[in-house]
Amino acid sequence: MAQQLLRKVITLQRKKRLLPENTSLLVAFSGGMDSVALTLALIELKDFFKLKRLALAHINHGIREESDRDEEFAVEFAKRKGLEIFVERLKIKKMAQESKENLEALARELRYKALRSIKDREGFDLIATAHHLNDLVETIILWLVRGSGLEGLTGFDEKLEDLVRPLYWVTKEEIRAFVLSRKESWVEDSTNYDIRYARNRIRHRVVPELKHINPHLEASFLRLRNILKEENAFIHQQTLMALEKCVEGQALRRKELKSLHPAIQRRLLSIWLGIKDFRKIEQALCLIDKGGSIYLGEGKVLKSEGAYLYLQRTEC
Amino acid sequence: MAQQLLRKVITLQRKKRLLPENTSLLVAFSGGMDSVALTLALIELKDFFKLKRLALAHINHGIREESDRDEEFAVEFAKRKGLEIFVERLKIKKMAQESKENLEALARELRYKALRSIKDREGFDLIATAHHLNDLVETIILWLVRGSGLEGLTGFDEKLEDLVRPLYWVTKEEIRAFVLSRKESWVEDSTNYDIRYARNRIRHRVVPELKHINPHLEASFLRLRNILKEENAFIHQQTLMALEKCVEGQALRRKELKSLHPAIQRRLLSIWLGIKDFRKIEQALCLIDKGGSIYLGEGKVLKSEGAYLYLQRTEC
Numbered sequence: 001m002a003q004q005l006l007r008k009v010i011t012l013q014r015k016k017r018l019l020p021e022n023t024s025l026l027v028a029f030s031g032g033m034d035s036v037a038l039t040l041a042l043i044e045l046k047d048f049f050k051l052k053r054l055a056l057a058h059i060n061h062g063i064r065e066e067s068d069r070d071e072e073f074a075v076e077f078a079k080r081k082g083l084e085i086f087v088e089r090l091k092i093k094k095m096a097q098e099s100k101e102n103l104e105a106l107a108r109e110l111r112y113k114a115l116r117s118i119k120d121r122e123g124f125d126l127i128a129t130a131h132h133l134n135d136l137v138e139t140i141i142l143w144l145v146r147g148s149g150l151e152g153l154t155g156f157d158e159k160l161e162d163l164v165r166p167l168y169w170v171t172k173e174e175i176r177a178f179v180l181s182r183k184e185s186w187v188e189d190s191t192n193y194d195i196r197y198a199r200n201r202i203r204h205r206v207v208p209e210l211k212h213i214n215p216h217l218e219a220s221f222l223r224l225r226n227i228l229k230e231e232n233a234f235i236h237q238q239t240l241m242a243l244e245k246c247v248e249g250q251a252l253r254r255k256e257l258k259s260l261h262p263a264i265q266r267r268l269l270s271i272w273l274g275i276k277d278f279r280k281i282e283q284a285l286c287l288i289d290k291g292g293s294i295y296l297g298e299g300k301v302l303k304s305e306g307a308y309l310y311l312q313r314t315e316c
Numbered sequence: 317m318a319q320q321l322l323r324k325v326i327t328l329q330r331k332k333r334l335l336p337e338n339t340s341l342l343v344a345f346s347g348g349m350d351s352v353a354l355t356l357a358l359i360e361l362k363d364f365f366k367l368k369r370l371a372l373a374h375i376n377h378g379i380r381e382e383s384d385r386d387e388e389f390a391v392e393f394a395k396r397k398g399l400e401i402f403v404e405r406l407k408i409k410k411m412a413q414e415s416k417e418n419l420e421a422l423a424r425e426l427r428y429k430a431l432r433s434i435k436d437r438e439g440f441d442l443i444a445t446a447h448h449l450n451d452l453v454e455t456i457i458l459w460l461v462r463g464s465g466l467e468g469l470t471g472f473d474e475k476l477e478d479l480v481r482p483l484y485w486v487t488k489e490e491i492r493a494f495v496l497s498r499k500e501s502w503v504e505d506s507t508n509y510d511i512r513y514a515r516n517r518i519r520h521r522v523v524p525e526l527k528h529i530n531p532h533l534e535a536s537f538l539r540l541r542n543i544l545k546e547e548n549a550f551i552h553q554q555t556l557m558a559l560e561k562c563v564e565g566q567a568l569r570r571k572e573l574k575s576l577h578p579a580i581q582r583r584l585l586s587i588w589l590g591i592k593d594f595r596k597i598e599q600a601l602c603l604i605d606k607g608g609s610i611y612l613g614e615g616k617v618l619k620s621e622g623a624y625l626y627l628q629r630t631e632c
Binding site for chain 2: 141142144145146147148149150153198201202205206209210212213214216217219220221223224227228230231233234235237238261262263264266278
């Protein structure tokens with residue numbers, strides 16, 4: 001099982017070319033089991049990847065009491081492995097009046113911002129994060145539960161812009177086996193056991209139940225996700241082509257809109273209006289046939305009149 | 317809450333025209349809470365639906381000890397309500413060596429067969445089943461967990477062929493409130509509490525967790541499902557159009573296949589070959605570019621040679 005991790009990282013690289021040769025790679029290193037596994041794997045596969053430079057970035061959120069302990073662990077780990085490490089401290093504590101969930105979302109946003117600023121400042125090409133297959137499963141379930149469309153169901157990517165996720169095909173079980181086989185330790189993220197967070201509820205209560213039904217849950221989700229991703233890309237492409245045909249200046253031609261498949265009408269309006277709110281899109285869809293107008297918020301009104309659908313600013 | 321059920325049944329009928337006027341309707345009546353609610357609602361809304369004839373069909377599976385008790389309840393209920401009832405007894409018991417899950421699937425298949433034979437024999441137009449919104453949520457999760465594609469994620473329909481599901485928008489909570497408000501009783505299906513079955517695991521362990529994350533889970537799933545259904549229909553339509561362009565006699569033209577979006581290639585091969593097996597489809601996709609052949613099972617070989625992809629029978 002321990003070797004499974006390296007094997008999957010290698011296969012993913014071969015199939016998807018995550019890292020070009022001579023990459024200067026910055027690893028997002030929390031000190032948790034996942035990022036320890038990722039770093040160990042990258043060290044062992046440094047020649048395979050032909051890495052030019054490998055360094056760690058540790059973002060200290062300062063949210064939890066253990067934040068400083070985690071930072072110490074990260075710095076000590078980097079030293080022991082002979083790796084550069086960049087530490088950044090965030091000041092999120094002040095915003096602790098936020099709900100826990102918002103706080104997590106905010107922390108994530110600030111973390112990526114900090115990682116990118118280190119990357120740019122220090123001249124790295126890409127950032128590697130330790131997201132793995134179980135994270136993907138949780139993300140898909142989370143989006144499903146919150147009622148996203150097809151796009152949310154495709155989760156996150158193995159490679160997007162300046163982010164790569166070499167553990168994308170690796171399960172948590174394989175990560176644990178790998179880290180243990182290398183006799184390494186890690187720091188526990190105490191929020192992992194805080195069942196109040198939606199993700200932890202899914203991790204500790206939902207996924208184990210689903211694995212009783214399908215022991216190969218992770219592999220099934222990955223397969224499903226790849227198909228949905230492809231189909232989503234197809235519909236998106238078709239929508240953009242349709243949009244081009246419907247647009248006339250700042251307006252959409254109703255006649256062209258009407259001739260489109262309902263699935264494309266929905267997506268087209270969502271893109272053109274820049275909104276995802278299901279109810280608003282439903283209302284906008286009605287306007288295509290009936291005419292009339294609806295208030296979209298932020299001072300914008302969608303009008304359907306004569307041959308066109310167009311946006312208007314409202315005074316009040 | 318109790319009135320919510322009737323309101324939703326009426327709105328669904330208005331929006332989707334489940335039942336044409338003067339329908340002779342046969343209700344699948346197990347005696348469980350759902351089918352009791354459905355029957356009560358149809359009795360109360362008989363004029364609204366302009367039903368020509370309303371009758372019950374009870375299928376006695378003879379699997380469980382309570383089967384005969386359930387049949388008695390159904391017959392007594394029909395008598396009390398002044399409704400015709402048709403009872404059919406299945407003989408599934410012999411096949412009890414099957415796994416529980418297979419037994420459930422088999423029972424479902426035989427149940428629908430029996431319902432249709434009563435419908436045809438007695439001159440009914442449509443069969444109504446008591447499937448509701450929570451069933452839809454469970455079905456979608458079940459397909460998701462088992463690794464289906466987009467099609468599985470759309471669950472079942474409010475209306476398909478000779479089946480209608482008037483409670484499609486109604487939640488279990490609303491069903492319970494409605495039946496209690498009418499002071500009616502029902503029989504409990506003991507398998508409902510048998511956590512060994514995948515569906516019951518989802519019902520009793522997974523869905524309650526997910527509802528902690530999103531209290532409006534059912535409504536979100538319904539919305540998601542409607543969007544996925546529309547998008548699935550669009551891709552299916554596009555695939556059939558592409559298929560028409562690729563087919564030449566008993567073969568597919570490789571050049572045309574190659575020019576298609578990968579999402580369409582995948583669906584097209586699945587339809588043309590009549591297979592859903594993910595791995596086989598992947599292998600078949602490779603043949604488009606590379607040439608060669610793969611064994612599809614059941615004596616069929618898919619060959620890619622020259623300008624064509626075609627099926628061959630194998631001797632061995």
